[in-house]
Amino acid sequence: MKNPTLRRVLVVTTVVGATLGGGIAVAAWTSSGSGAANAKAGTAAAPTTGTVPASALTTGPLYPGGPVGDAKILVGNPNPYPVKVSTIVANGTPTGANGTGTCTTTGVSWTAQSPNAPVPAGGSTTLTLTGAVSMITASDDGCQGAVFTIPVTVTVVSG
Amino acid sequence: MSAPRVVFAAAMVAAAWTTVITGLTAIGAARAEAAWLKSGPGTGYAAGLKLQTPGQPVVDSAKCNNGNGSGPSATLHWTYPTPLPPGFELLTATTAGGPVSTAGTATTTSATIPLPGNNKVYVSVRATAGSWKGTRSPEVAAC
Numbered sequence: 349m350k351n352p353t354l355r356r357v358l359v360v361t362t363v364v365g366a367t368l369g370g371g372i373a374v375a376a377w378t379s380s381g382s383g384a385a386n387a388k389a390g391t392a393a394a395p396t397t398g399t400v401p402a403s404a405l406t407t408g409p410l411y412p413g414g415p416v417g418d419a420k421i422l423v424g425n426p427n428p429y430p431v432k433v434s435t436i437v438a439n440g441t442p443t444g445a446n447g448t449g450t451c452t453t454t455g456v457s458w459t460a461q462s463p464n465a466p467v468p469a470g471g472s473t474t475l476t477l478t479g480a481v482s483m484i485t486a487s488d489d490g491c492q493g494a495v496f497t498i499p500v501t502v503t504v505v506s507g
Numbered sequence: 508m509s510a511p512r513v514v515f516a517a518a519m520v521a522a523a524w525t526t527v528i529t530g531l532t533a534i535g536a537a538r539a540e541a542a543w544l545k546s547g548p549g550t551g552y553a554a555g556l557k558l559q560t561p562g563q564p565v566v567d568s569a570k571c572n573n574g575n576g577s578g579p580s581a582t583l584h585w586t587y588p589t590p591l592p593p594g595f596e597l598l599t600a601t602t603a604g605g606p607v608s609t610a611g612t613a614t615t616t617s618a619t620i621p622l623p624g625n626n627k628v629y630v631s632v633r634a635t636a637g638s639w640k641g642t643r644s645p646e647v648a649a650c
Contacts, residue, residue: 394547405554412637414556414593421551431545439548447555456553481553485638492639493557503546 395431395467395504398422400474402446402495407476410483410496412455419458419480423502425467431504433475436461440499449490455483456496467504558634558641561595561616562586566630571622571650581649584617585632591616592634592641599628603646607631622649 400420408418425431438458444451461480467473481498562585569581583597597620598607610630611620622628627650634641 392543392545394545395549396547397549397551399550400552402554405552409554409556411556411593411639414637417553419551419553421549423549434544436549436551442553444555448557451555458551477551480551483555483637487555487638489639491555492636492641494555496553496555498551498553500549500551501546502549503544505545506543 392506393426395433395502396424396426396472397500397502398424398472404474405495408478408481410456410481410487411492412483412487413485414483416459416479416482419477419498420474421477421500421502422472422474423465423467423504424472425469425504427469429469429506431467431506433463433465433467434503434505436463436477436480436500436502438498439501442496442498444488444491444494444496447488447490447494448492449488451488451491451494453486453488454491454494454496455485455487456498457482457484458498458500556592556636556639558592558636558639559588560642561632561634561644563645564597564630564632564647566647566649567617569622569649571627579622579650580619581622581628581630582617582619583630583632583647583649585644587616587634592636594635595632596635596640598631598633598643599623600631600646601626601628603629603648605629607643626650
């Protein structure tokens, strides 16, 4: 080729093209890995939760109009691979038990959480969620010392 | 190099980079799809503050005036397990075990309260947390 400029352009184009080929090859390989993960999702089981004993609820207790408090949740992962707790959102009306008296109106509310906490394959972990709960002023006097059970929806993500 | 050839070469390079960007975007999309989400119902737990019963107040000093002066008051202290509650309410009764009325509040374990009517009163204290009120302590006589 007599024209050196044209030759340089063609060389650059060829190199870029070769690089592109490599890039596409990597992309295809990575996509294959993602496909395998999708296959796992097809058989994924929902997370579970367990009972947290009252003796474990030692920090951030609630009282009417007080600061936000702490909540605990025991999350189980029935899958044979680790997951992370993505979100925990309210899913019902909290109830109170074992207080000093009648505890019909708890006044407890749950703030959506995104802990991004790992749960091992086939295992469980107890999460302490600081500031996850609060109590309005309209809480029955008999709720003193009560354990509040708060329905939630737990979402986990693979990986 | 002629102008058309330069334009052609530039177009080739631009097309190549477009392909690169498209490929990387596809990779990103594939990875997003790979991270699945799974939800399930569960239960979270929290606890309500448990108010303890303060110890019987101790009268540190009292200005009783025996019905003749002004400003009768009593300074008292009491015990409470740590951590302290958000507040305390001091109550007085004119008869032992009788109806009580609020004589003052405190956030520590001591307070000075007025003594109504310059008469002997019975003082008790209870922990408070917002609208919650704990159990009253045993009474102590002042004056």
